[in-house]
Amino acid sequence: MIDSAWPDRLEHLARRAGDAIMAVYARDISVTQKADHSPVTDADLAAHRVIADGLAAWPEAIPVLSEEDTASFAGADGRGRYWLVDPLDGTREFVRRNDEFTVNIALVESGRPVLGVVLVPVTGVAYVAARGQGAWKVAAEGRQREPIRVAGRPAAGACWRVLGSRSHANAGGSAWLEALGEYCLIPVGSSLKSCLVAEGQADVYPRPGPTCLWDTAAAQVVLEQAGGRMVAGVGSAPDPAGEPLNYATPAQTRNPAFVAWGF
Missing domain, CATH: 3.30.540.10 (Fructose-1,6-Bisphosphatase, subunit A, domain 1)
Known part of the structure; x- marks a missing residue:
């Protein structure tokens, strides 16, 4: 504790x-x-x-x-x-x-x-x-x-509020976003993206591009304690299942691709 x-x-x-x-x-x-x-x-x-x-x-x-x-x-x-x-x-x-x-x-x-x-x-x-x-x-x-609390999974047919990086390649590509359903893409910088998901201002933040351990850990605990998840892997289609980002091997400072989900 x-x-x-x-x-x-x-x-x-x-x-x-x-x-x-x-x-x-x-x-x-x-x-x-x-x-x-x-x-x-x-x-x-x-x-x-x-x-x-x-x-x-x-x-x-x-x-x-x-x-x-x-x-x-x-x-x-x-x-x-x-x-x-x-x-x-x-x-x-x-x-x-x-x-x-x-x-x-x-x-x-x-x-x-x-x-x-x-x-x-x-x-x-x-x-x-x-x-x-x-x-x-x-x-x-x-x-x-x-x-703060995540918004939860959007209702069927609702528009997904997707966050993307201002300075790096966005999302998992158009195919990933189209598989998600109707969406609006909002560019935001830094770990603020995951925090906006945590407080219910956005629904998902996919990140296929490079990040390091220190980029995500603080925002991950905020997101998880608000009811969301940050899972490894973006894949070819949206899938909220997966293992949480792990920090047990700090000698490897690069993260895998990940998705921050608001549910």
Whole structure:
């Protein structure tokens, strides 16, 4: 069982990282390329430092795997736990200044995310979830928690609200979408997509393109605790059955294709 004080503590830490990001957002943004040709900015690194320091001061010592410092990670602890962090998810959206970027922090235990926060720095909205405690949305720091729940499977003949990435190839292709039924495709950046499914603002988010463990873990626990699922595999046709994304092998940082379902 997750300590009942940990979700609030984690939300506060994510908000501090969000403040560091917004300080950079307010000025000219310097962008460099990492070895994998993905962009990195001063904001990614500033948020990483805030989160790393905060987790180092956590009540329990738990290893940290961050996108901005994979070399320091030596593996999960004896209980199979580690923190999985994307200090700035949606760096391309950040550089484009379209406001759709997030801070992602998750606690993984025995391969499953059990505690997570996804913060949208521009709006101050935080999505928080803990196993056994549910999922909720907080409009701004100090505000009351608002429990969230997925919308459920759309009625027969209803239009599916499908989310797609702004910066990467969308959905599973036209055949996958046509097999789904009538749909409208809505582009959104970062892990915000899975959170919108979690709060019932969308029905499904298929992702056949590349993602990493830190892109999905925090949003996955939010989605699962809100009644949804994030399952591996997109396939040639929509199928909500499947195994949840698993984080038991952090040395393999790439996720398989997946679908986030709102039921």
